[in-house]
Amino acid sequence: MYYVDLAVTGLSFGCMYALMAVGLTLVYGLLRILHIAHAAVFALGAYITVIVANASGSILLGLLAAIAFTPLFGMAIYRVLYQPLLSYRPDVPMIASVGLLVLMQDAFRIAFGEQGVTFQNNVYLFEIFDIGGERVNAVQIAIVVCTILVFIGLHLFTTRTRIGIAWRATVSQPKIATSFGIDAERVRYLCFAIGSALAALAGGLVGLLDNLVDPVIGYVVSYKALAIIVLGGLGSVRGTLIASLVLGLIESYGTIFIGSWLNRDAIAFVALIVLLLVRPQGLTGVRAP
């Protein structure tokens, strides 16, 4: 049973990583920018969730507020920071993105304190379910369910809707897509809006799971989600899901077997570095151009 426990923990962490990373993958796929400030959007979503939830008494309202507001912020990042830098080599906007992340994280610390904000009435965390002998709480279930819904939704969106198909066209051939009358700018705004909404959802759920939103909440995203999108391959949504689950499992088992000489974060990066050396194009990706 012990190994099953580890697998359950690993997979639920994996789903959490997948939610965090998918927005990053979308942005990378479209613009080839490592949107490190995605972590700041994630933290913003977590803060909005906790503050609105505590003020209104409804956690659901908090999550909805976060999902409604962060897309505006994400689109503003694109407009103000990335759009003017698109003609430079990709590491220029990436460094700007790092700057924005560091700035925002300090701003959160100044505004809401070093200790962070806790949920006053986090009922879901203490609602325990028994599934086939495994004890899981409602937040973990919500994370897994949301991940499944998000990935199915993204799949349907990109294959069945007009704007989704326009998106894929812009990802693979921006110039030709434009000549077919697709407004690439609109697709980019949409990409940042959806990616940010997903980041907010992930932020809110992770905040609920930890029962705490503190200034460093975004760090997990800033480095682990980066590792995941690299592992998953260039902007591949499917690869992101696979890489997240694999990483969740590696960490879960890794902390047991080699946890005495490496911590959880380090294990994730050992996996990343080994894999990059073997397959520089990622798990599912094609070779980088």
Add this chain to the structure above:
Amino acid sequence: MSAYDVSVLSVIGINVILAVSLNMISGFCGQISLGHAAFYGAGAYAAALVMIGSGSLPLALLSGAVAGTALGILVGFTSLRVRSDFLAVTTIGINFLFTGFVRKQAWLGGEMGISGIPGSGLGARGNMMMILVFAAMTIALSVYIGRSWMGFAFSAVSEDEDAAATLGINAGAYKLAAFGIGTALAGLAGGLYTFFTQFITADAFDFIFSVMLMAMVVIGGIGSTWGVAIAAIGLTLLPEAIRFVNDYRLLVFGGIMVLVIRVAPGGLAALARRLARGDAK
């Protein structure tokens, strides 16, 4: 000169070495590294262990540089496999790997770090002089490399690897050289830091510090030795001079970084060149 001045000057010297050496990797050779603190840390730990073991200052500093360069060449090999932004992620990984590893090692002091490292025997002022001499030498080396054939090859690799290859430049070898030299200096800075504080923990070498170093390089102007050295001095002094900046250090650094890239992606150096030419723009 007060004890406070001595310690501020020492920190400035160390940061100048770190920023200028990072500039050789990321500026000259175009290999963005966001894990420079790991090489700095490797040097500091190696110097501390050797100093405790042997008590020899030159040996400790040398082993710091060797440890930095050993880790650096290792990462350099990764740069042969992955390019640009993916390399950046790998170097972030190296930084977390380093701090994660050190925190778990009893023989490296774990979370508590290493304390009671023997002093250099030069006194605080002598230490400062040593650090400043090394900083000056680092700047001189960087200026020299920038003007040499190697500097030309670095910038060719940085601009366009494939085009560099057609010119007969072995891009891989030069990337390894950039990593080797840059990280050796970072390791040396680590050794100097060890003698400066005589107490080290993993916290001093975390990812945030790597970001601060990158901020110095970017603000100074990627590729410009003097710009980067001046930015390193300025950004080290800023929190000391202005109380507000000290409390909100990351807010200010992050803000300046974003502003500089947005307004003048070439940093202070490009601004200065523009002013010198008297351009209206």
